[in-house]
């Protein structure tokens with residue numbers, strides 16, 4: 001049975017380590033409890049769905065109900081064939097899922113190793129790293145409308161996936177709870193090694209000998225060397241998205257600034273936000289109890305802020321500085337609440 005806690009501290013439940021309090025809080029662990037959720041939710045105006053809080057910045061206490069999703073379970077289907085289907089509960093830790101699949105030689109998730117958070121949050125911003133996005137391997141996800149109680153399965157194509165975006169981040173935010181996700185993995189050695197660091201590392205490796213676990217280990221070591229561990233220093237990974245410019249906008253920026261770092265993706269030109277921040281003189285800068293991480297300026301860190309507002313104010317300063325220099329407004333990737 002679901003228990004509601006009042007005035008619950010979320011400090012240990014968000015990777016920034018912000019000591020916000022939720023006026024009401026519930027822990028969702030059993031699929032059987034989903035039936036009673038709409039009735040509980042009906043007593044609250046504001047509801048916030050949470051996984052592991054690794055892409056959230058609380059700027060104050062939350063006056064409403066926080067639902068913490070820990071719906072578990074991992075099942076494998078079609079294990080005799082080459083294409084294995086993996087069905088995981090929305091509250092499963094993402095990296096635990098990646099680890100199990102790599103161990104079993106079910107390939108496809110290895111590039112997404114060590115991304116913090118839950119399986120259910122992964123489709124929300126279409127998580128991505130090292131040349132792979134969730135949309136590349138997801139078949140479908142099951143959702144529950146927390147107000148009406150209606151269940152609906154979304155096929156990949158219906159999720160309107162984009163760069164760190166989906167229908168769940170926009171239209172259905174805090175309305176649909178992703179209860180489980182299905183992935184299509186393969187036993188074939190069709191690894192994605194197009195990302196520069198992976199290419200360099202494995203260029204001389206016999207691809208038939210290579211395993212998902214080796215790729216996972218390498219991705220983990222690169223990530224550990226670049227990104228701050230939230231258990232040691234509060235952060236939510238990349239605070240901003242990499243801006244995508246049209247050709248004409250890129251041309252205008254180039255005209256003013258000369259050489260730019262960018263990648264062509266489809267008909268858009270993606271400029272690394274980290275580069276823009278560094279060029280604006282904000283790499284490794286500390287202001288009060290917040291700042292940008294020394295090895296990766298796209299990550300804002302918490303050195304002990306009293307409130308998430310301090311981090312939000314610093315993020316606005318970054319946006320303003322980058323805008324003044326390049327005329328590009330950085331969009332936040334983190335959900336500010």
Ligand SMILES: Cc1cc2nc3c(=O)[nH]c(=O)nc-3n(C[C@H](O)[C@H](O)[C@H](O)COP(=O)(O)OP(=O)(O)OC[C@H]3O[C@@H](n4cnc5c(N)ncnc54)[C@H](O)[C@@H]3O)c2cc1C
Pocket residue numbers: 015048049050051052053054055056069090115116117118119120121122124125126127128129168174176177178179227228229230235236237238335
């Ligand atoms: C050190 C670090 C590195 C990171 N690296 C990457 C990276 O490489 N690539 C990347 O894409 N992201 C990265 N992130 C961001 C983060 O890991 C992902 O966004 C992750 O999917 C968030 O999962 P979560 O469970 O913590 O979600 P939360 O932070 O709890 O929630 C994020 C959003 O999803 C919604 N949500 C959560 N669960 C559900 C659900 N079950 N149903 C519906 N809505 C839900 C929430 O309402 C919120 O809007 C990084 C974060 C950190 C701290």
